[in-house]
Amino acid sequence: MPGAIYAEGLVKTFGDVRALDGVDLDVPEGTVLGLLGPNGAGKTTTVRCLTTLLRPDSGKAVVAGIDVLRHPNEVRRSIGLSGQFAAVDEYLTGRENLQMVGRLYQMRARAAKARAQELLEQFNLADAADRPAKTYSGGMRRRLDLAAALVVSPPVMFMDEPTTGLDPRNRQQLWEVIKQLVSGGTTLLLTTQYLEEADHLAHEIAVVDHGRVIARGTSDQLKARTGGERVEVVVHDREDIAAASEVLRGFGKGDTTVEQHTRRLTVPVTGGAKLLAEVIRELDGRGIEIDDIGLRRPTLDDVFLSLTGHVAEEKPEEAAK
Amino acid sequence: MSAVTDALRVAPTANPVIQSFRDSMVVAKRNLIRMSRIPEMIIYGLIQPIMFVVLFTYVFGGSMQIGGSTSATDYKNFLMAGIFAQTVTFATASSGAGIADDMHKGLIDRFRSLPMARGAVLTGRTLADLVQTALTLVVLAVVALLVGWRVGSNGDTNVGKVLGAFGLLLLLGYAFTWIGALIGMSVRTPEAATSSGLIWLFPVTFISNAFVDTSHMTPWLRHIAEWNPFSATAQACRVLFANPGQSQSDAWPMQHPVWASLIYSALILLIFRTLAVRKYRRAAG
Ligand SMILES: Nc1ncnc2c1ncn2[C@@H]1O[C@H](COP(=O)(O)OP(=O)(O)O)[C@@H](O)[C@H]1O
Ligand SMILES: [Mg+2]
Numbered sequence: 109m110p111g112a113i114y115a116e117g118l119v120k121t122f123g124d125v126r127a128l129d130g131v132d133l134d135v136p137e138g139t140v141l142g143l144l145g146p147n148g149a150g151k152t153t154t155v156r157c158l159t160t161l162l163r164p165d166s167g168k169a170v171v172a173g174i175d176v177l178r179h180p181n182e183v184r185r186s187i188g189l190s191g192q193f194a195a196v197d198e199y200l201t202g203r204e205n206l207q208m209v210g211r212l213y214q215m216r217a218r219a220a221k222a223r224a225q226e227l228l229e230q231f232n233l234a235d236a237a238d239r240p241a242k243t244y245s246g247g248m249r250r251r252l253d254l255a256a257a258l259v260v261s262p263p264v265m266f267m268d269e270p271t272t273g274l275d276p277r278n279r280q281q282l283w284e285v286i287k288q289l290v291s292g293g294t295t296l297l298l299t300t301q302y303l304e305e306a307d308h309l310a311h312e313i314a315v316v317d318h319g320r321v322i323a324r325g326t327s328d329q330l331k332a333r334t335g336g337e338r339v340e341v342v343v344h345d346r347e348d349i350a351a352a353s354e355v356l357r358g359f360g361k362g363d364t365t366v367e368q369h370t371r372r373l374t375v376p377v378t379g380g381a382k383l384l385a386e387v388i389r390e391l392d393g394r395g396i397e398i399d400d401i402g403l404r405r406p407t408l409d410d411v412f413l414s415l416t417g418h419v420a421e422e423k424p425e426e427a428a429k
Numbered sequence: 430m431s432a433v434t435d436a437l438r439v440a441p442t443a444n445p446v447i448q449s450f451r452d453s454m455v456v457a458k459r460n461l462i463r464m465s466r467i468p469e470m471i472i473y474g475l476i477q478p479i480m481f482v483v484l485f486t487y488v489f490g491g492s493m494q495i496g497g498s499t500s501a502t503d504y505k506n507f508l509m510a511g512i513f514a515q516t517v518t519f520a521t522a523s524s525g526a527g528i529a530d531d532m533h534k535g536l537i538d539r540f541r542s543l544p545m546a547r548g549a550v551l552t553g554r555t556l557a558d559l560v561q562t563a564l565t566l567v568v569l570a571v572v573a574l575l576v577g578w579r580v581g582s583n584g585d586t587n588v589g590k591v592l593g594a595f596g597l598l599l600l601l602g603y604a605f606t607w608i609g610a611l612i613g614m615s616v617r618t619p620e621a622a623t624s625s626g627l628i629w630l631f632p633v634t635f636i637s638n639a640f641v642d643t644s645h646m647t648p649w650l651r652h653i654a655e656w657n658p659f660s661a662t663a664q665a666c667r668v669l670f671a672n673p674g675q676s677q678s679d680a681w682p683m684q685h686p687v688w689a690s691l692i693y694s695a696l697i698l699l700i701f702r703t704l705a706v707r708k709y710r711r712a713a714g
Contacts, residue, residue: 159542184544195539199463211455212545214448240466256539 112137112264112295113158118167120153120319127153128164129319135297135312137263140290142310142327143299146412150319151299152192155268158297159189172264172295185213188257192268194249195256198242202233202252205241209256220259227255231285247278254285265289265296271305283308303327303407315411323415334406334414336361337380339387341373344397349373352398355390359383371399449546456540456553457560460527464561471561474523478516478569485512485640486576495642495674506582507674509573510594510666511639514659516569517562517602518634521609522626524558528613529622548706555606562602566595584671594669597690601662604694607701614708638676639663655680658693665690 113135120128128150135141143151156162158169160180169176172186196205203224210220228237231251236244241252250270257265270286271279286309290296300306306313307327314324323330331337339359343352349366352373356364360375367373377383384403391398464471485508490501528551531537540550580586613622636653637643637660643651654660655678665686667675682689 156538161538161541181544184542187542189539189542191535191538193535195535197459197463197536198534199466200459204459204462208455208459209539209543212452212540212543212549214544 111135111139112172113141113297114168114170115154115158116168118154118157118164118169120157120162120164127319128157128167131167131316131319131321133297133314133321135295137295138290138293139311140296140298140309142306142313143297143316144301144303144306144313144411145299145316146301149316151316152268153319154316155189155191155266155297155299159187159266160184185260186262186264188260188262188265190254190257190265190267190270192272194253196241196249196252199240201238201240202228202244202248202255203237205252206256206259210259213260215260223259227258231255232281245278247274247281250274250278250282251285254282258289261292261294263293263295265294267296267298269299269301272301279305303330303411304405307331315415317412317416323411330411331406334410336406337377338374338404339377339384340400340402340404341387341391341398342400343371343373344399346371348396351394352391352396355387355394355396358390359387374404377403445546449549449552452546452549453552453556456549457556458553460554460557461560463527464557470523471564474519474561474565475568477519478512478565479572481512481515482509482569482572482576489640493641494645498673502577502582503673505577506579506672507642507667508640509578510663510670510672511634511637512573513566513569513598513666514601514663515630515634515639516565517598518605518630518659519627520558520562520602521605521612521630522623523561523609524554524606525609525613525616525622525626526619527554527558528610529616530619532614533618547710548702551607551610551702551705551709555603555610558606558609559599559603562606563599566598570595580670580672582671583673586669586671590669590671593687594666597662597665597669597687597694600694600698601658601690604697604701607698607705610705611701611708614705633657634659637663638674642674643676643678651678652680655683658682658690658697661686661689661693 111134113133115131115133118128118131119126131150131154133141143154145151153162157164158171158176160176160183163177171183174182174186176183200208206224206227207220210223211217215223228234231254233248233251233255236248241249244252254267254270257267267286271282274282283305286296286298298309310327312324313327313330314321315330316322339356341352341356343349349368349371353364353366356373356375359377361378362376364373364375381403384401388401486505490504491499493499493504495503495507531550537550580591609622609626612626616622616625636650637657638654639659643654643660646654655676661682664676664683668686676683
């Protein structure tokens with residue numbers, strides 16, 4: 109049985125640009141799929157095709173058991189969309205925005221009102237509820253946009269780069285909200301440019317490049333292909349390289365690479381920050397002076413490098429429409 | 430899903446006509462709230478027509494020949510129907526800008542992902558513009574009265590006829606907002622919508638009987654002016670207001686201005702509403 113979100117061979121071209129070049133997806137009910145890819149990879153176009161905003165040139169899409177191309181309006185009843193750019197009316201208050209969306213989901217006025225209040229509280233916007241959204245911070249707008257996508261508690265949700273442009277604190281906050289949401293059984297397709305985000309939120313990750321899914325798997329599987337976490341050390345004196353290398357060998361889960369001219373040593377590890385502290389203590393204990401040390405987690409670039417042999421190239425993104 | 434959220438789930442599809450009406454009202458309310466929070470837009474919208482009333486009355490007043498008379502009072506009474514008609518068509522620009530703004534900010538994507546009636550986003554916007562046009566007309570009529578405009582200056586009229594004239598003006602304005610809606614969806618920015626909403630309006634409103642007596646125009650121009658939809662409404666208003674300077678031309682719209690005005694407005698409404706809604710549906714972006 110196909111999952112809550114299913115796509116087969118989606119193709120979409122804009123003039124010469126082949127934005128989607130045969131995208132296949134299958135997201136089981138109640139799980140989160142992270143669509144990971146650089147700018148211009150086709151994430152937004154995929155989301156727009158699945159949410160009835162764009163008609164693919166060919167291919168098949170089924171959302172919540174409904175054929176997207178044949179019954180777009182029925183699909184709209186079962187989905188919530190939080191697009192790449194917060195789609196809230198900035199002259200309306202947070203409350204008015206949510207009530208309007210509720211009414212347009214065909215809720216009765218009283219139900220829409222009650223639901224707006226519920227969401228404002230849940231999303232920590234109750235204090236700002238009666239201020240125009242224009243006065244909201246970026247994080248608040250994002251939360252309001254997300255709340256608007258949740259007005260009818262749709263069984264299937266789409267979020268297009270929900271945390272892009274947010275500061276770390278707001279990002280963390282939003283992650284918590286999203287986690288809470290999916291713990292309630294919602295199926296979610298989330299796009300992101302950050303491996304860390306997909307790692308944090310998604311059960312499964314699909315890596316897209318040039319309109320195709322080039323790899324899929326859990327974040328552990330993807331990370332395994334990139335070599336996972338590494339500790340990077342830059343020693344102060346060239347003479348210390350050998351000693352430092354020996355220290356790292358004790359902690360590492362693989363071969364240490366050494367760049368002589370930059371005095372940089374890199375070793376794959378598992379154990380995160382705790383391990384890093386131990387490495388520092390050990391180096392210190394042996395009197396090895398270091399210029400820099402850090403824990404490096406694999407990024408989208410690393411994943412790309414290992415999957416494609418080249419770093420993720422950015423394509424200039426089309427002006428938002 | 431919890432019991433609470435189940436109870437809140439969307440209602441089954443209502444009658445499409447009722448749903449369309451309800452959704453349009455929700456969107457109209459949203460746009461009216463917006464307008465009330467940007468009052469300077471309404472005020473700017475008023476300044477230009479008021480300036481026209483004052484300038485035309487006092488600057489051109491004594492030098493214009495209307496139906497053989499150069500009386501400033503006759504020109505004033507002639508002029509107002511033209512300015513009213515021009516003013517209602519300026520709503521084209523604001524509706525175009527509003528819709529372009531929604532497209533631009535991605536709000537249309539939200540609307541298009543909701544299970545709402547397809548035409549409601551545009552209908553709601555044009556209805557809100559209609560309310561604003563009505564307000565503008567009221568203010569303008571008061572200013573016109575203050576500078577000395579009087580209905581029945583050239584014959585008999587009654588309340589019904591005067592209200593009928595305002596009805597025709599609102600209908601014309603409403604039809605033109607759909608031209609604006611189509612423009613708003615065809616351009617990339619609200620600024621472009623404003624200027625392309627206005628640029629063609631100037632020739633259309635000036636090559637008409639709005640400000641001058643068409644009998645002084647060169648024949649080919651006069652022909653255009655007399656068949657201009659805009660002239661039909663101005664002429665109809667002059668007839669209904671019983672104001673001077675009504676065209677004596679044989680052209681059908683000048684002989685039957687009320688019908689002509691109704692037919693023109695209905696046609697514009699029908700054509701541009703169809704085109705705009707179709708464009709909205711296809712606005713793949
Ligand atoms: N409306 C459009 N017109 C023309 N090209 C577009 C349009 N939308 C997207 N594209 C192109 O399609 C490709 C994929 O874009 P998009 O799906 O927005 O990528 P992403 O969301 O992953 O950054 C890009 O090359 C982009 O320039
Ligand atoms: Mg995108």
